[in-house]
Amino acid sequence: MRIERLGDLGEPPAVLAAVGRAGAALGMAPPAALFGEWFDSSAVIAPSVTVAPVEPAQVFDVPCADTPGNAVGGGWFGYLSYPDPGADGLGPRIPAAAGGWSDRVLRRDLDGCWWYESLSGTSVPGWIAEAVRAPSAPSAYEIDWVAPDRDAHRRGVTECLAAIAAGEVYQACVCTRFAGRLRGTPLDFFIDTASRTTPARAAYVAGKWGAVASLSPELFLSRRGATVTSSPIKGTLPAWADPSALRASVKDVAENVMIVDLVRNDLGRVAETGTVTVPELLAVRPAPGVWHLVSTVTAEVAVDLPTRAVLEATFPPASVTGTPKGRARSLLRTWEPHRRGIYCGTLGLASPVAGCELNVAIRTVEFGADGSAVLGVGGGITADSDPDREWDECLHKAAAIVGASSPIPPGHRDVVVNPV
Numbered sequence: 143m144r145i146e147r148l149g150d151l152g153e154p155p156a157v158l159a160a161v162g163r164a165g166a167a168l169g170m171a172p173p174a175a176l177f178g179e180w181f182d183s184s185a186v187i188a189p190s191v192t193v194a195p196v197e198p199a200q201v202f203d204v205p206c207a208d209t210p211g212n213a214v215g216g217g218w219f220g221y222l223s224y225p226d227p228g229a230d231g232l233g234p235r236i237p238a239a240a241g242g243w244s245d246r247v248l249r250r251d252l253d254g255c256w257w258y259e260s261l262s263g264t265s266v267p268g269w270i271a272e273a274v275r276a277p278s279a280p281s282a283y284e285i286d287w288v289a290p291d292r293d294a295h296r297r298g299v300t301e302c303l304a305a306i307a308a309g310e311v312y313q314a315c316v317c318t319r320f321a322g323r324l325r326g327t328p329l330d331f332f333i334d335t336a337s338r339t340t341p342a343r344a345a346y347v348a349g350k351w352g353a354v355a356s357l358s359p360e361l362f363l364s365r366r367g368a369t370v371t372s373s374p375i376k377g378t379l380p381a382w383a384d385p386s387a388l389r390a391s392v393k394d395v396a397e398n399v400m401i402v403d404l405v406r407n408d409l410g411r412v413a414e415t416g417t418v419t420v421p422e423l424l425a426v427r428p429a430p431g432v433w434h435l436v437s438t439v440t441a442e443v444a445v446d447l448p449t450r451a452v453l454e455a456t457f458p459p460a461s462v463t464g465t466p467k468g469r470a471r472s473l474l475r476t477w478e479p480h481r482r483g484i485y486c487g488t489l490g491l492a493s494p495v496a497g498c499e500l501n502v503a504i505r506t507v508e509f510g511a512d513g514s515a516v517l518g519v520g521g522g523i524t525a526d527s528d529p530d531r532e533w534d535e536c537l538h539k540a541a542a543i544v545g546a547s548s549p550i551p552p553g554h555r556d557v558v559v560n561p562v
Contacts, residue, residue, distance in 0.1 A: 143215050143495065144263045148248070148256040148274065154185035155337040156277030157248065157256070158346075161189045162329050164273035172329060172353075174219040174244065174491075177336050177344040179361075181496045182212045183251055188219055188244035189270050193349040195237035198222055202241075202449050202500070204492035208367030215261040216245045217493030219347055221354055221503065224458050224486040226471055228478045235483055235510055236352045248274070261494070280333040283326020285515055287544045290318035291479070292533055298477035299529045305473055306525050313400045314464030317478055317486065317520025318536060320544055328353035328509040339430035339542045343501035345489035353509040354484050357543060359429035360436075360502040362459045362488050363452065367497065368445045370409060370452060373422075374461040375502070376401045376522050377435030380538045385426045385433040393526040398424055398435045401522070404460040404467060405439045411455040413441035430505065431542035449498055459502045462486035462520070484508045485518025505543060517543060 151157050154177050162173050174188040201222045220241020223234060246260040248270070256274070258266045295318040302314050324331065332346045332355035343358040361373040377394030379387060388394050406418050422438035443452065463486075464470025485508065490500035508516045519536040 143213065144260040144265065145213060146258040146266060148258055150254055151256045151274050152277040153337070154187070154250055155333045156279065157185070157274055158187055158329075159280050159333050160273045160277045161187065161248070161270060163278060164269055165190045168269060172348040173346075174348075175332075175346045176491060178340070178342040180343070180491070180499055181214050181493070183214070183249050184254075185250040186214050186491065187248040188216070189246065189248060191219055191242045191244040193220060193240050193242040193347045195240045195351065196220070198225070198239040199450060201239050202453070202490070202492040202498055204449065204494055204498065206365045206367065206449055206492065206497045207495055208369075208497060209495040212251060213259050214247050214249050214491070214493050214496045215259045216243070216247050217491050217496070218243050219491050221347055221484055221489040222453070222457065222487050223484045224462070224482040226475050226482070228480040228482070229476055230479055230481075232481055234481065235514070235516065236354070236508055240347070240349060240351065280330035281326065283324065283330045283334070285322045285324050285331065287320050287322040287517070290320060290519070290536070294318065294479050295533060295536070296529045299523055299527065299532050301477050302473070302523045303525070303527060306523070311470045311473065312465045313397055313522055313524050314470040314474060315462045315520050315522050316474065316532070317482060317518050319480060319485070319519065320517040320540060322515035322517070324509060324513045324515050328355055331355055331507070335543060341430055341505065345501055347489065350511065352511045354489060354503070354506065355509065356489050356501060356503050356506040357430060358501040358504050358506060359434065360461065360504060362500045362502045363456065363498065365449060365452065365498040368442050369440065370413070370443055371438060371440045372405050372409065372456070373436055373438045374398070374401045374405050374459070375434045375436050376461055378521065378535050378539065379433045381428070381431050381433065383433065388426050388433055388435050389424060393524055394435055395424060396526070397522045397524050398437055400465050401461050402437045402439060404465050408456040408460055409439060409441040412443050412447060412452055414443065417442035432538055449492060457488070458486060459488065461502060461522075462504065464522075482518055483516060485516070505539065507543065
């Protein structure tokens with residue numbers, strides 16, 4: 143592997159804009175990017191990667207080593223969509239899974255220094271070296287957003303409460319969606335929004351089929367050799383609220399603990415006996431526009447266990463399904479009008495030297511090749527849930543992305559314009 147120190151090139155969004163623009167001028171495939179807290183780094187960018195549709199069983203199928211040091215080198219960038227349909231029965235809007243291999247990345251360490259890393263040992267291509275000398279801002283874009291159907295969401299929440307009262311489920315994540323139309327490029331949207339909101343697990347991939355721009359705060363899975371970690375989020379308050387109220391909320395604490403148990407059960411299917419632990423429970427952390435309750439579950443698995451086996455045991459993520467997981471998923475198909483798509487799926491990177499890290503694809507926009515945009519939002523429902531508060535929670539979670547500063551009434555159209 144080749145590693146070259148590039149120094150201080152500036153903030154990740156500006157570097158991504160520069161390589162994206164330079165690659166597009168040369169007719170190259172678009173970049174892929176991870177911003178926030180990935181692989182003990184603040185950014186990992188594949189300057190150009192062909193992200194093509196694949197079978198869901200093939201995603202992130204890379205042996206996960208635990209190589210000393212922070213180098214990433216490259217690997218398989220991609221996504222896997224939430225697998226279930228909605229009540230309308232329609233198929234996926236973009237491929238159910240897609241990804242591609244990059245043997246080189248630009249990585250920004252936690253001290254702000256950029257590195258060029260190549261698995262194949264190649265030096266920095268001239269076009270990349272030239273592009274990163276002049277980081278740039280994104281171009282202007284617009285998205286016309288249409289708010290979700292409030293009545294349909296209320297029906298779903300009400301039916302979920304009835305199922306909880308009947309003992310069919312203990313908790314379930316009922317979701318809805320904003321729909322929009324993009325004028326501009328998905329890359330410019332991601333660069334601007336990631337820069338404004340600084341999410342912990344932001345990710346971007348794109349191809350001829352469209353693009354996925356994820357502003358997620360949540361870790362689904364991290365795997366380094368034999369160690370697997372998951373940090374589910376359950377419990378939300380708007381950013382202006384007192385965060386101590388989360389730990390005092392019976393509903394939010396119960397919701398988080400139930401999902402922690404579900405994660406423990408999922409990981410227990412593939413973990414070495416006695417290795418599933420909860421090193422962190424009910425931590426209060428900020429995320430774009432909100433406060434969250436976050437817990438962490440770890441487990442040890444056989445070093446030679448394929449990552450696909452870990453995914454089979456844990457996907458879709460526990461925090462976006464419910465308990466019991468199987469029954470919750472079957473009911474959600476009838477409560478939610480539309481297929482979730484990439485929302486509640488996962489994006490990330492599997493590297494042969496750095497392991498595998500995947501987010502939970504919440505706060506995530508799915509772009510079609512025709513410019514259509516879909517943003518899913520939702521929340522966990524327990525016996526103590528109030529439908530009106532659940533609706534408000536959906537809007538709070540979406541506000542940082544759709545630009546709403548207050549709850550949006552049903553049917554209202556809100557135009558979001560990049561200030562650049």
